[in-house]
Amino acid sequence: MTTIKEIKQRLAEELLWQPWMEELKKDERAGVQNALKTWHRAKQKRDNLQREHEEKLAFDASYRVDATSHVAGTDEAGRGPLAGPVVTAAVILPNDACEHLVGLNDSKQLSKEKREYFIAKINETAIATAIHFQSAEVIDEVNIYEATRLSMKASIESLKVKPDYVLADAMKLDIEQPQSSIIKGDAKSLAIAAASILAKTARDHYMEQMDEKYPGYGFGQHAGYGTKQHLEALQHLGVTPIHRKTFEPIKTMIQKG
Template structure:
């Protein structure tokens, strides 16, 4: 009879139900029972992941004008913060891209997983581009228009023109056929991939900004209006990277004039 340790290890390495598990299922040792339960839970989770991935693939494929067409997804990161750019990305993936299993809305992933997926997306995407829209442009245009123009610029930076655009809750000023998808990063693989590239690029930018302005804590809050950030603003005032049309920065500037 195999030891609990041997059975547990074998179950950890297994990727599907196999004949030898029939006998294991009769083993009443607590450690074996626990290992078998964990094995089945892992398979169920993996199957759910595959189904969710397939749903995203099918969603994107449903917008293909023809089989050889390019469908591009676009999304943004950083519309809400008080400081830093809004960052957008555009991504064209191979049709039925199976290598990106697990890619999801960037907000649903840990930082470690986002960074890992960002590398994989760049490896497997046919084309991708990232655009940074500065705080100055956000103040000049307003955050909605600044984001929309940034999305279009990321599209225009692609090496090929897409045949169809899937944009996360945004309509772009372009003649290219498009669809505005509410919660698109949860429905479309291309949009989800774009959300990850935008988020990781913006996080890297804010971490670099933190080195230049360590007193604000940008690496911790990425420019969002946390207690730490607001206290730093009250003490040191806004930088050139703060959005002057956003409150409470707008009022702070008015009071100083």
């Protein structure tokens, strides 16, 4: 009789239903039935990811005039933090299936490990990518919304391949190309989701560097967001050059001297 361990190992090797699995339905051992249920759950998850991937591809394709058109997606990371830049990215993906990007989603929905994995896959797959850092100084000068818009524009204009159409995540840009502002775009467009990953990862890496430059604030943990740890550090250590001076409570701290 085949052991439960052997059955589990064999199931782990199969992505599609095989005729030999029919016999497992008749196996009365609880371990075998649990292994079969686990396989079906994993299969359902893979099917859902594939379906979502195809929907994102179809969404992007709907903006192409013809098979040679290039659609760019752009997104941002870091509008809410008290410190550090807002970072934007732009991505043009090929018009094929992009199978290496199945499972790519909004960066906030993925673990750090998954984001790092997809960074490599995006760079391997994309026709063109660009990343732009908008400093805290510019954010304070023009406000966070306008700073993000300008950064997205810079990302688009930095692409080595000129896009025919631009999909921006919830933003209207001053660019020459036709565009659409897509609410929750990183959940609908594969190109925007890819840009979301590039922007988020680039910003996280930068804030990890700032953690070394300005120890004690915890930038490597909270990436500049207003956590309890960060607010307490501000009270004890003061404001750094990368803090946004127009954001509260920093603005009030500066006014009080």
